[in-house]
Amino acid sequence: MQLTAREIDIGTRTPTVLxxxxxxxxxxxxxLDRVRIQHGPDVATGIVEITDxxxxxxxxxxxxxxxxxxxxxxxxxxxxxxxxxxxxxKLDDIxxxxxxxxxxxxxxxxxxxxDVELGAFVSGVYAHGLSRAEIMSLTESMxxxxxxxxxxxxxxxxxxxxxxxAGNRVTPIVVPIVAAAGVTxxxxxxxxxxxxxxxxxxxxxxxxxxxxxSEVREIVSETNxxxxxxxxxxxxxxxxxxxxxxxxxxxxxxxxxxxxxxxxKKSAGxxxxxxDLPYGEGAKVESLHDAREMAExxxxxxxxxxxxxxxxxxxxxxxxxxxxxxxxEARDVLDVLEGNGPTDLRSKSVRLAQILFDAxxxxxxxxxxxxxxxxxxxxxxxxxxQNGDPDVSSKDLTPGPHEETIHTxxxxxxxxxxxxxxxxxARRAGAPKDHGAGVYLHCRTRDELTDGDPxxxxxxxxxxxxxxxxTFWTENSPIRxxxxxxxxxxxx
Amino acid sequence: MQLTAREIDIGTRTPTVLxxxxxxxxxxxxxLDRVRIQHGPDVATGIVEITDxxxxxxxxxxxxxxxxxxxxxxxxxxxxxxxxxxxxxKLDDIxxxxxxxxxxxxxxxxxxxxDVELGAFVSGVYAHGLSRAEIMSLTESMxxxxxxxxxxxxxxxxxxxxxxxAGNRVTPIVVPIVAAAGVTxxxxxxxxxxxxxxxxxxxxxxxxxxxxxSEVREIVSETNxxxxxxxxxxxxxxxxxxxxxxxxxxxxxxxxxxxxxxxxKKSAGxxxxxxDLPYGEGAKVESLHDAREMAExxxxxxxxxxxxxxxxxxxxxxxxxxxxxxxxEARDVLDVLEGNGPTDLRSKSVRLAQILFDAxxxxxxxxxxxxxxxxxxxxxxxxxxQNGDPDVSSKDLTPGPHEETIHTxxxxxxxxxxxxxxxxxARRAGAPKDHGAGVYLHCRTRDELTDGDPxxxxxxxxxxxxxxxxTFWTENSPIRxxxxxxxxxxxx
Numbered sequence: 011m012q013l014t015a016r017e018i019d020i021g022t023r024t025p026t027v028l029x030x031x032x033x034x035x036x037x038x039x040x041x042l043d044r045v046r047i048q049h050g051p052d053v054a055t056g057i058v059e060i061t062d063x064x065x066x067x068x069x070x071x072x073x074x075x076x077x078x079x080x081x082x083x084x085x086x087x088x089x090x091x092x093x094x095x096x097x098x099x100k101l102d103d104i105x106x107x108x109x110x111x112x113x114x115x116x117x118x119x120x121x122x123x124x125d126v127e128l129g130a131f132v133s134g135v136y137a138h139g140l141s142r143a144e145i146m147s148l149t150e151s152m153x154x155x156x157x158x159x160x161x162x163x164x165x166x167x168x169x170x171x172x173x174x175x176a177g178n179r180v181t182p183i184v185v186p187i188v189a190a191a192g193v194t195x196x197x198x199x200x201x202x203x204x205x206x207x208x209x210x211x212x213x214x215x216x217x218x219x220x221x222x223x224s225e226v227r228e229i230v231s232e233t234n235x236x237x238x239x240x241x242x243x244x245x246x247x248x249x250x251x252x253x254x255x256x257x258x259x260x261x262x263x264x265x266x267x268x269x270x271x272x273x274x275k276k277s278a279g280x281x282x283x284x285x286d287l288p289y290g291e292g293a294k295v296e297s298l299h300d301a302r303e304m305a306e307x308x309x310x311x312x313x314x315x316x317x318x319x320x321x322x323x324x325x326x327x328x329x330x331x332x333x334x335x336x337x338x339e340a341r342d343v344l345d346v347l348e349g350n351g352p353t354d355l356r357s358k359s360v361r362l363a364q365i366l367f368d369a370x371x372x373x374x375x376x377x378x379x380x381x382x383x384x385x386x387x388x389x390x391x392x393x394x395x396q397n398g399d400p401d402v403s404s405k406d407l408t409p410g411p412h413e414e415t416i417h418t419x420x421x422x423x424x425x426x427x428x429x430x431x432x433x434x435x436a437r438r439a440g441a442p443k444d445h446g447a448g449v450y451l452h453c454r455t456r457d458e459l460t461d462g463d464p465x466x467x468x469x470x471x472x473x474x475x476x477x478x479x480x481t482f483w484t485e486n487s488p489i490r491x492x493x494x495x496x497x498x499x500x501x502x
Numbered sequence: 503m504q505l506t507a508r509e510i511d512i513g514t515r516t517p518t519v520l521x522x523x524x525x526x527x528x529x530x531x532x533x534l535d536r537v538r539i540q541h542g543p544d545v546a547t548g549i550v551e552i553t554d555x556x557x558x559x560x561x562x563x564x565x566x567x568x569x570x571x572x573x574x575x576x577x578x579x580x581x582x583x584x585x586x587x588x589x590x591x592k593l594d595d596i597x598x599x600x601x602x603x604x605x606x607x608x609x610x611x612x613x614x615x616x617d618v619e620l621g622a623f624v625s626g627v628y629a630h631g632l633s634r635a636e637i638m639s640l641t642e643s644m645x646x647x648x649x650x651x652x653x654x655x656x657x658x659x660x661x662x663x664x665x666x667x668a669g670n671r672v673t674p675i676v677v678p679i680v681a682a683a684g685v686t687x688x689x690x691x692x693x694x695x696x697x698x699x700x701x702x703x704x705x706x707x708x709x710x711x712x713x714x715x716s717e718v719r720e721i722v723s724e725t726n727x728x729x730x731x732x733x734x735x736x737x738x739x740x741x742x743x744x745x746x747x748x749x750x751x752x753x754x755x756x757x758x759x760x761x762x763x764x765x766x767k768k769s770a771g772x773x774x775x776x777x778d779l780p781y782g783e784g785a786k787v788e789s790l791h792d793a794r795e796m797a798e799x800x801x802x803x804x805x806x807x808x809x810x811x812x813x814x815x816x817x818x819x820x821x822x823x824x825x826x827x828x829x830x831e832a833r834d835v836l837d838v839l840e841g842n843g844p845t846d847l848r849s850k851s852v853r854l855a856q857i858l859f860d861a862x863x864x865x866x867x868x869x870x871x872x873x874x875x876x877x878x879x880x881x882x883x884x885x886x887x888q889n890g891d892p893d894v895s896s897k898d899l900t901p902g903p904h905e906e907t908i909h910t911x912x913x914x915x916x917x918x919x920x921x922x923x924x925x926x927x928a929r930r931a932g933a934p935k936d937h938g939a940g941v942y943l944h945c946r947t948r949d950e951l952t953d954g955d956p957x958x959x960x961x962x963x964x965x966x967x968x969x970x971x972x973t974f975w976t977e978n979s980p981i982r983x984x985x986x987x988x989x990x991x992x993x994x
Contacts, residue, residue, distance in 0.1 A: 129621025
């Protein structure tokens with residue numbers, strides 16, 4: 011069919027052609043079909059959307075990705091991409107071959123899959139899981155298609171937590187300990203998606219976090235470490251596109267997480283990686299069995315990629331540290347670096363750093379580096395290199411002005427502090443957008459309380475956010491207090 | 503956050519807001535998140551897309567669905583729709599309750615689900631199937647949300663084939679037989695999606711097929727029957743939206759098919775329905791066991807909706823009739839109505855009509871009505887009522903001028919005539935768009951052939967399409983001929 015193609019800017023991710031419904035019907039094209047567009051020697055493929063309003067009959071709207079082909083064009087129905095058949099195969103619960111995963115990754119990378127197809131891919135991975143061979147294929151495929159950073163030294167160590175634990179801000183303590191020992195640790199972190207703060211949000215309280223790859227190189231060559239936002243570095247574009255499709259449905263299948271983490275670590279040039287796998291009620295992984303299975307997969311797949319992987323299965327049934335929210339977490343971090351702060355946050359950070367030292371054959375003691383203040387100096391050095399104030403002190407880190415402390419109305423023992431609900435509570439108070447908003451915990455599980463003891467303090471930058479958090483508190487039970495010795499939890 | 507909202511026409515299906523990436527980051531919004539937009543008392547929800555080009559910081563692009571809210575607006579992140587959680591639950595293989603399916607159907611109907619979410623829904627249904635309770639919920643839910651046609655008489659009979667068999671053009675024979683007996687059969691049919699012709703495409707050779715509901719009522723009150731395109735009647739909008747998401751991935755899960763068919767029949771006011779379930783190698787249903795299971799589900803769910811359902815499990819391992827493609831099928835149909843034509847097409851049509859007579863307590867013999875020419879007269883009457891030529895004859899039905907007959911190059915027995923490949927062969931020749939394009943079969947399975955016997959004739963309206971079909975023929979094996987008595991089919 012002959013049409014006149016014109017660029018039309020509708021901001022789509024995929025190369026799209028807009029057909030008037032009359033032409034679509036004549037061509038036999040349905041929404042999301044592919045068409046081949048030819049103009050002389052130029053050929054492109056577009057995904058069909060049908061409209062009665064945006065283009066008239068005889069015209070073809072083409073989006074920017076394929077707008078080099080305009081004027082008189084010949085269009086014809088094209089077959090579905092091979093990757094669509096592979097996605098259907100995954101939905102049929104048949105293991106995908108390496109080349110099939112390559113085809114899917116390639117088409118995701120080039121934005122050639124529609125959102126329906128992308129949604130089906132993440133659904134297939136979620137519904138049927140990924141075999142270890144599939145995780146390996148997916149990881150390698152994502153590494154090969156993206157950019158990688160090469161370093162002129164070894165080891166390059168790195169750290170990742172699979173998340174789900176509120177307040178778990180160990181990175182800003184692990185990185186300076188490691189860097190202070192002369193070991194390179196170019197750490198990139200995420201911002202919060204569903205939590206009260208990501209490491210990038212917390213570090214933003216101290217300094218900038220958005221740097222290009224060459225700026226990262228500079229910071230690292232100066233200080234041995236960095237704590238930047240991974241989104242700016244953009245090392246694994248396919249992974250980001252997959253996560254975009256998983257987020258609306260809260261899908262987070264283990265195999266995809268492993269491929270996502272290890273592809274990013276490999277692309278960043280890591281040689282030794284410690285993976286923090288918190289497990290417990292309310293964490294992402296709820297049983298020790300599942301945590302061990304993930305550890306095994308992480309290790310095998312990472313080894314296969316030529317990295318040394320150590321997994322730390324950690325307690326994840328309640329938050330780590332006292333503060334939840336960017337400023338409150340920043341304060342905990344600085345306190346630990348200065349020799350005080352929450353003991354669980356300190357002890358976890360030291361253990362993770364020590365695992366990296368042992369793995370990379372570094373003859374240093376993490377505890378000593380923290381004890382002597384070398385880690386604190388290194389932290390201030392990195393903050394300075396990232397355009398922050400190296401002389402920052404705890405009193406600069408003030409949470410929001412609106413606060414309310416909530417007390418227990420009964421005597422008993424704290425049986426549960428729920429990660430998800432505490433995160434959500436801090437978000438209702440304004441975190442992570444309002445850096446000073448969040449929750450400060452006065453208790454942990456197994457604490458014995460008497461009536462009137464404080465449970466937590468809410469902080470907010472805006473009064474109405476404090477009210478919203480207060481309402482969320484009364485409607486949910488982020489902290490459960492039961493009579494000592496009680497066995498019955500709920501009656502149904 | 504305060505922004506200035508302006509309408510921006512990007513032709514999306516869903517209510518969409520376009521945010522500049524700076525504002526999105528400030529708001530903590532990710533692509534496909536929901537935001538709540540408020541302007542005075544007006545409130546709406548939009549799905550987030552992020553752009554650096556289409557809108558500047560401080561502005562909010564809103565699509566036509568929500569363009570009643572413009573000017574200074576306050577926007578805030580909104581929670582995911584409940585239906586998103588239900589879709590994730592389905593991916594977890596947990597049975598959905600009636601209210602959960604209602605929520606999904608309601609949100610699909612109002613275009614509130616993104617394509618990623620819609621893709622995940624059809625994937626969950628495909629990967630885990632639907633329980634009978636879920637099929638019932640989905641069917642009822644789709645009926646309740648759409649329009650329904652009420653008739654002032656009974657019975658209202660109907661017929662549906664689940665498809666997959668090339669050339670299976672029984673509808674234009676069943677409808678006039680039934681209507682000639684004085685029984686009402688307001689039949690709507692689809693156009694081809696992956697086949698060489700849908701009933702609507704074949705009927706279009708004779709007459710118009712696009713009519714509104716009130717025009718359908720008029721045709722039916724005049725003739726007792728009709729053969730129109732279902733797309734124009736638009737009885738089950740949710741079903742059409744689900745099919746839009748299934749088509750790109752060729753997903754066609756049985757439970758969804760049953761809900762789709764029965765919701766359309768119920769909405770059309772049917773009281774008695776016969777379902778044609780062809781099974782066999784290369785058909786949609788490949789085993790008798792699966793066909794029986796579908797028959798059981800069709801019957802139970804239909805009965806539950808107050809319809810009488812009869813299922814005919816039919817042979818589906820090869821095409822029915824000789825012609826494949828609109829004109830060639832139209833010629834087979836007219837031949838059968840005039841007392842000649844392919845015997846399989848005739849016999850299948852008569853059996854299906856007789857099942858409807860028996861079910862609806864009609865004291866007539868389908869075979870007699872065809873034999874006496876009453877069905878032919880009725881067919882011509884309906885064609886006239888649908889603005890066609892009632893005096894049409896076989897010689898008016900000429901296939902495309904470019905033809906080539908393909909002969910066997912070996913002696914043997916025809917072991918397989920593949921529905922999908924024959925359909926694709928006819929599509930390469932130009933069907934269904936070129937009405938005269940298609941395939942005429944000279945043989946069927948179990949025919950004994952000698953070297954040089956004709957297998958099929960290709961017809962095309964354009965010479966290059968004939969070449970394309972010829973190439974497809976040589977690269978595939980739509981018809982398999984094996985030495986008589988040979989047992990080995992393929993060696994791997």
